[in-house]
Amino acid sequence: MTFRLILIALSITVVPGVQPAADPVRAPSHGFSYDYAVEAALAAKIDVRRPDPRELRAIFAKRRARVIESIPDGAMLLFSVDRAQERRLEFQVPHSDNHDFIYLTGLDGLDSLNSALLLVPASNGAAGRLDEAPRDRVALFTSADPIAVAKRTGIADVRPFAELERELSVAMTDFRDWRITQVRRWPLAAALSRSWGENEKVLYLNYPRFFRLGEAEPSRLDTFARIQRFSPEMKILDSADILDRVRMLHDSWSLANLRRAVEITGDGVVEALRAARAGMTESEVMEIMDFVYRYHGATLGFPTSVRRQPATGAEEGPAIPEGWIEFVPRSGGAILRPGDMVWTDTGAAFNHYSADIQRNAPVDGTFTDEQRRLYSIALNVQKTVIGMVRPGVTWWELHDKAIAMLRDAGGYDEDYYYGIGHFIGMEVHDEGDYLIPLQAGMVLSIEQGVMKPGEARIAFEDDVLVTEDGYEWLSRSIPIEVDEIEQMMKTPSAFRGFVENRANSLQ
Numbered sequence: 235m236t237f238r239l240i241l242i243a244l245s246i247t248v249v250p251g252v253q254p255a256a257d258p259v260r261a262p263s264h265g266f267s268y269d270y271a272v273e274a275a276l277a278a279k280i281d282v283r284r285p286d287p288r289e290l291r292a293i294f295a296k297r298r299a300r301v302i303e304s305i306p307d308g309a310m311l312l313f314s315v316d317r318a319q320e321r322r323l324e325f326q327v328p329h330s331d332n333h334d335f336i337y338l339t340g341l342d343g344l345d346s347l348n349s350a351l352l353l354v355p356a357s358n359g360a361a362g363r364l365d366e367a368p369r370d371r372v373a374l375f376t377s378a379d380p381i382a383v384a385k386r387t388g389i390a391d392v393r394p395f396a397e398l399e400r401e402l403s404v405a406m407t408d409f410r411d412w413r414i415t416q417v418r419r420w421p422l423a424a425a426l427s428r429s430w431g432e433n434e435k436v437l438y439l440n441y442p443r444f445f446r447l448g449e450a451e452p453s454r455l456d457t458f459a460r461i462q463r464f465s466p467e468m469k470i471l472d473s474a475d476i477l478d479r480v481r482m483l484h485d486s487w488s489l490a491n492l493r494r495a496v497e498i499t500g501d502g503v504v505e506a507l508r509a510a511r512a513g514m515t516e517s518e519v520m521e522i523m524d525f526v527y528r529y530h531g532a533t534l535g536f537p538t539s540v541r542r543q544p545a546t547g548a549e550e551g552p553a554i555p556e557g558w559i560e561f562v563p564r565s566g567g568a569i570l571r572p573g574d575m576v577w578t579d580t581g582a583a584f585n586h587y588s589a590d591i592q593r594n595a596p597v598d599g600t601f602t603d604e605q606r607r608l609y610s611i612a613l614n615v616q617k618t619v620i621g622m623v624r625p626g627v628t629w630w631e632l633h634d635k636a637i638a639m640l641r642d643a644g645g646y647d648e649d650y651y652y653g654i655g656h657f658i659g660m661e662v663h664d665e666g667d668y669l670i671p672l673q674a675g676m677v678l679s680i681e682q683g684v685m686k687p688g689e690a691r692i693a694f695e696d697d698v699l700v701t702e703d704g705y706e707w708l709s710r711s712i713p714i715e716v717d718e719i720e721q722m723m724k725t726p727s728a729f730r731g732f733v734e735n736r737a738n739s740l741q
């Protein structure tokens with residue numbers, strides 16, 4: 235690092251016309267250009283259901299450019315991940331391990347099988363020919379039809395996946411020879427070998443997310459180990475170091491899809507809670523919610539939970555060992571009874587962007603005095619914490635405020651066992667830096683509640699966008715005030731006929 239700084243200082247004094255460091259306003263601390271206002275304005279114009287393919291290609295190109303800007307000394311090789319890794323700690327989402335690849339290419343499903351994306355910044359000297367000026371290099375290795383993939387992604391350099399290993403091997407093991415002699419035949423390998431030969435050889439690889447030591451290794455790790463065996467001088471870093479920061483500040487496509495995911499979640503929550511009535515099971519309510527999501531073209535950001543909350547508190551479920559969460563349903567066969575509250579934790583995902591919402595409603599449609607009292611305590615905390623969200627505030631300030639309010643309201647802090655929230659994005663619990671103050675463009679879930687054992691659990695979760703001067707409560711449109719909930723429950727569900735006919739026919 236010190237060495238590089240000296241070089242920069244020298245170049246400024248010796249070479250005329252070299253610009254000093256990047257504009258500090260546009261690139262404050264994250265090392266790449268991001269302007270929230272620009273992204274928010276673009277987001278407002280995007281129709282996520284029928285996006286303009288040209289705009290989409292530009293959006294993904296901009297994402298790749300941000301990553302390239304973040305790795306001036308290195309290169310990044312990002313593999314697609316065909317199968318979700320087993321036994322992750324977090325909620326099971328089939329796409330989870332592939333999110334970084336989807337984020338940078340827009341390719342998912344069959345189009346992303348056995349693929350890899352290679353990013354090499356011009357600042358690393360990556361010329362294709364020695365007489366060519368260095369330029370950023372983006373190469374996509376695909377198992378699908380290269381021409382079709384090039385057309386869809388706008389990436390000009392698309393090659394068969396089978397060539398990846400040959401090109402990397404050439405660049406990493408024989409760069410001293412290949413630099414001179416093979417420029418014309420193998421431009422990318424030559425570009426790689428040239429940049430890697432003249433600088434520290436830093437390669438960012440996408441290590442498995444949610445990986446736990448002691449579990450079976452994903453086969454991808456063999457490739458990483460082989461790279462290091464053949465090129466021991468190469469420094470290998472985790473691409474998540476870069477991608478987590480880039481993904482944490484949402485761009486236009488991300489913001490537009492998160493809004494849509496929240497909208498669809500609201501639709502599902504409202505329909506399902508309206509349909510909920512004494513005699514139905516938790517699972518039946520859940521299925522209505524999930525159906526509405528899928529009907530709108532969404533998937534589940536995580537398995538939906540619907541739980542009955544009797545006044546005496548829900549029954550304790552079994553403790554779930556790590557890695558077994560995917561086998562434990564989050565809604566069960568418990569039958570809703572008159573006087574219950576029903577609580578849900580759910581989120582639809584649209585184009586891989588997930589909402590995360592918790593709401594509560596009295597099954598009978600009207601709160602009892604005690605239910606209203608507890609509900610109002612939790613709601614008051616929720617609105618206060620959301621109201622604090624703005625750039626510069628820290629997660630801990632939000633958390634401490636919730637704890638203090640829950641404590642003052644009757645010692646409810648003692649049973650509040652989770653943190654005040656988390657980043658959301660392509661992952662419902664998205665990666666990000668929880669220690670830095672909030673910045674415009676982050677999207678947070680804010681979650682807390684009153685959950686004393688022996689009482690109904692009343693917990694809220696809302697999705698909040700950090701804006702330049704405060705916040706936007708994205709999920710405000712989903713009923714939350716006492717009168718809004720009672721009004722919602724009075725409105726007949728679109729599923730009423732279905733629910734009643736089924737109930738009668740099964741009697």
Ligand SMILES: [Mn+2]
Binds near residue numbers: 590695
């Ligand atoms: Mn959550």
